Amino acid sequence: MAVITYRQALKDALAEEITRDENVFVMGEEVAQYNGAYKVTEGLWKKFGDKRLVDAPISEAGFIGLGIGASFLGLRPVIEMMFFSFVYVAWDQAVNNTSSIRYMSGGLINCPLVIRGPANGGTNVGATHSHTPENMVANVPGLKVVVPATPADAKGLLKSAIRDNDPVFVMESTLLYGNEGEVPEDDEFLIPLGKADVKREGSDITIIAHGGCVLAALKAAEKLKKEHNVDCEVVDLRSIRPLDKATILKSVKKTNRALLVEENKPFCGVGAQISHIIQREAFDYLDAPVHRISAVDAPAIYSPPVEKVQVPNAEQVFNEVRHMLQIKA
Amino acid sequence: MSTETPETHEFNKGRSRALEKSDLFAHAEDPVNKGMTVQEKLKCFTDMVRIRKFEQAALQSYQKGKMGGFLHLYIGQEATAVGTVSVLGENDHIITAYRDHGHALAVGMGMNECMAELYGKFTGCSKGKGGSMHYFAPEKRFWGGHGIVAGQTPLGAGLAYALKYKGIKGCAICYLGDGAINQGVFHESLNLVSLWDIPVIYVIENNGYSMGTSQVRSSAFPEEGLAARATSYNIDFDTVHGENLYEVRAKTSKAVQRAYEQSRPTVLEIFTYRYYGHSIADANHQRYRTKEEIRHYQENKDPINVWEQILIEEGHLNVDKVKEIDQAAKAEAKEAVQFAEESPFPPPQQLLADVYHSVDNPGTHTNEGEIFFNDRLPY
Ligand SMILES: Cc1ncc(C[n+]2csc(CCOP(=O)(O)OP(=O)(O)O)c2C)c(N)n1
Ligand SMILES: [Mg+2]
Numbered sequence: 001m002a003v004i005t006y007r008q009a010l011k012d013a014l015a016e017e018i019t020r021d022e023n024v025f026v027m028g029e030e031v032a033q034y035n036g037a038y039k040v041t042e043g044l045w046k047k048f049g050d051k052r053l054v055d056a057p058i059s060e061a062g063f064i065g066l067g068i069g070a071s072f073l074g075l076r077p078v079i080e081m082m083f084f085s086f087v088y089v090a091w092d093q094a095v096n097n098t099s100s101i102r103y104m105s106g107g108l109i110n111c112p113l114v115i116r117g118p119a120n121g122g123t124n125v126g127a128t129h130s131h132t133p134e135n136m137v138a139n140v141p142g143l144k145v146v147v148p149a150t151p152a153d154a155k156g157l158l159k160s161a162i163r164d165n166d167p168v169f170v171m172e173s174t175l176l177y178g179n180e181g182e183v184p185e186d187d188e189f190l191i192p193l194g195k196a197d198v199k200r201e202g203s204d205i206t207i208i209a210h211g212g213c214v215l216a217a218l219k220a221a222e223k224l225k226k227e228h229n230v231d232c233e234v235v236d237l238r239s240i241r242p243l244d245k246a247t248i249l250k251s252v253k254k255t256n257r258a259l260l261v262e263e264n265k266p267f268c269g270v271g272a273q274i275s276h277i278i279q280r281e282a283f284d285y286l287d288a289p290v291h292r293i294s295a296v297d298a299p300a301i302y303s304p305p306v307e308k309v310q311v312p313n314a315e316q317v318f319n320e321v322r323h324m325l326q327i328k329a
Numbered sequence: 330m331s332t333e334t335p336e337t338h339e340f341n342k343g344r345s346r347a348l349e350k351s352d353l354f355a356h357a358e359d360p361v362n363k364g365m366t367v368q369e370k371l372k373c374f375t376d377m378v379r380i381r382k383f384e385q386a387a388l389q390s391y392q393k394g395k396m397g398g399f400l401h402l403y404i405g406q407e408a409t410a411v412g413t414v415s416v417l418g419e420n421d422h423i424i425t426a427y428r429d430h431g432h433a434l435a436v437g438m439g440m441n442e443c444m445a446e447l448y449g450k451f452t453g454c455s456k457g458k459g460g461s462m463h464y465f466a467p468e469k470r471f472w473g474g475h476g477i478v479a480g481q482t483p484l485g486a487g488l489a490y491a492l493k494y495k496g497i498k499g500c501a502i503c504y505l506g507d508g509a510i511n512q513g514v515f516h517e518s519l520n521l522v523s524l525w526d527i528p529v530i531y532v533i534e535n536n537g538y539s540m541g542t543s544q545v546r547s548s549a550f551p552e553e554g555l556a557a558r559a560t561s562y563n564i565d566f567d568t569v570h571g572e573n574l575y576e577v578r579a580k581t582s583k584a585v586q587r588a589y590e591q592s593r594p595t596v597l598e599i600f601t602y603r604y605y606g607h608s609i610a611d612a613n614h615q616r617y618r619t620k621e622e623i624r625h626y627q628e629n630k631d632p633i634n635v636w637e638q639i640l641i642e643e644g645h646l647n648v649d650k651v652k653e654i655d656q657a658a659k660a661e662a663k664e665a666v667q668f669a670e671e672s673p674f675p676p677p678q679q680l681l682a683d684v685y686h687s688v689d690n691p692g693t694h695t696n697e698g699e700i701f702f703n704d705r706l707p708y
Contacts, residue, residue, distance in 0.1 A: 025494075051494070056521070057517075057520060057521070057524065059517035059520065059521060061483065061513065061514040061517055062483050062486075062514060062517025062518050062520070062521050063483070063517075063521065064483070065480070065482070065483020065484055065486070065487065065514060065517075065518070066483045066484075066486045066487040066490055066518070066521060067487060068483070068484050068487055069424070069472070069483065069484035069485060069486060069487020069488045069489075069490065069491070069501075070487035070488070070490045070491040070494065071487070072467070072472055072484070072487070072488060072491070073422075073488060073491035073492070073495070074491070075490075075491050075494060075495075092477055092480055092514070093480070093483060093514070096477060096480070097475075097477075097480055097484065100463075101473075102683055102684065102685070102686065103458055103683050103684055104455055104458055104459035104463040104465070104473075104474070105455055105458075105459065105463070105465035105467070105473070105683075106453075106454070106455040106456035106457075106458050106459065106465075106683055107456075107682065107683035107689060108455075108465050108466075108467050109465060109467055109472070109473075110686050112686075141684050141701070142684050142685065144685075144700075160695045163694075163695070164686075164687065164694055164695075164696070165686035165687065165690075165693075165694065166685050166686050166687055190695045191695070192695040192696055192697045193687075193694075193695065193696045193697070193698075194696050194697040194698025194699070194700070195697045195698060196698075239698065241700065242696055242697065242698035242699055242700040243698050243699050243700075243702075244697065244698040244699075245698060245699045246698070273702065277702075280704060
């Protein structure tokens, strides 16, 4: 296994899939000659040329829609959003057309499309650029959405997404791009969509998170162990839809407590659905109410020190677990 | 007595080209028309009549409360779908908006499956899951049937993009309404297809109205018409008298050749007219336009009458033959109604089928976990 960055893992996934399948191409703003706004596609244009790496004008609705039409004929477009927030200008294409086509055609037409890019706050770029719409996408039957937290997951999930015959949203994070981790060097390294990963085993409480919040949860778990001898189990959802309900329930039934951590806003966030599932299917196992940590329910603020408070972090997770277990400071 | 003249008709305002009386045989000598066999000519006639009879039957059923939702009739515009589709080859594709019954029958979909879809029946072309606005027949290279105004315009670009990507000589026709040209995504699409030399043909079916809003009340455009917007994107455009099938074929064929030979897009604006309201729910349609206006079009520019006149003058058709074709189409539509009536509705279990390819084809995907989130199903 090699130690590479999350960014490199994504790039490797793209390069491998472009090589493997002639129908795979990457399209987006600045993805080719400029090497990608966040350098995820750096070097790929040089290696694969104009056909496989396509620089598009700033027309998200236009080129996502074009990708959808092309996918009907068997191409497998991977569309990059420079920021996932920009998908909002293309909502009809990205969400309405992608999710409806198979159903409305009675199963005659498929849309094997990937839309990927960073979806995170915490980088002081203001409200317009800081959306985390995995909950909105997950609300739509017909769509799939994954949110990798580690380099290995980024690679394995993106590869599975590209090979999938349904539209898949891969939501990354600019804050994770530089993180390093071990990644298998196997061209067939695939992580199934809908399979959570227990990133840390424990018996006292289950922390369920996705994306960057997984790292906050892991950090908090270490500190809780060190300072209070609390054993947290950290479940990384990795995939929001499909959702690994079995792993969630198994863990909660073991620890009898659940804390849900995500960067979404609380109202109708991913945690709302998971909390419902837990109370519905593991009610008798709970020793405490399910708690949630989300971003503070307001548009993303610019002011750097205040945005740090708005978005969930390890300190908040640490404090919330102590609160749930009634551990005095 | 009304003092109306065609010039004062709301739909004709700003459409001086549409007003001209087209010369029936002006395009008869065009290679694509000259090479037409009698059989092909009659097929075009028959297809137009079939579309009309199908929709008249559908209208009756709708009025009897047999179907839900919208029913957007194509009657009056038949030469557009039939004429454009008739020049396409085996690698060419089409995609359109919600006024899609004409295109569906033109590509060869059967009346039965189309009627059953309107009835919401399991035997419908989309198993009763799409309805009137969402017909599909990918095996006939017909990609819908799209309910969001202009939502299909980048998809049409994508179909043609895929042909080019795969090195297939072909094109895609993407139809849209005169109201749809004001959607941003259409302009994004125009820019993309010109920039990337994509072999797509945008056919603006200009029937003068978007719902109750006439063209002059919705669009800013020069004397050359709506299609002239193409010049901003360095795309060739043309205008077409939509009542004359020869002209529709000739100008479509030219655009197809441009797509094949130069991989360049075209915008065609086809002047046409719908006789019924925007949809059957549009009870107002004689308020935003006059009866005289509708009658004027029906009497002077009805696409079926015009083609009939042409074929009679050419000696390929006579009154008896017309009657025969009419009756056959009527009978076919009647049978389709019966087929639809007798067909079953989809079972409720169908709610969860055809949502995901991975669910319907287990074992072919690296997928696990839950994909649907129903606490308890109501059936
Ligand atoms: C995005 C969107 N806005 C509004 C509508 C409602 N709507 C459906 S058809 C229509 C008029 C469109 O007119 P036109 O493009 O001229 O097509 P026509 O109905 O004449 O065929 C409107 C406003 C819609 N379906 N989609
Ligand atoms: Mg119109």
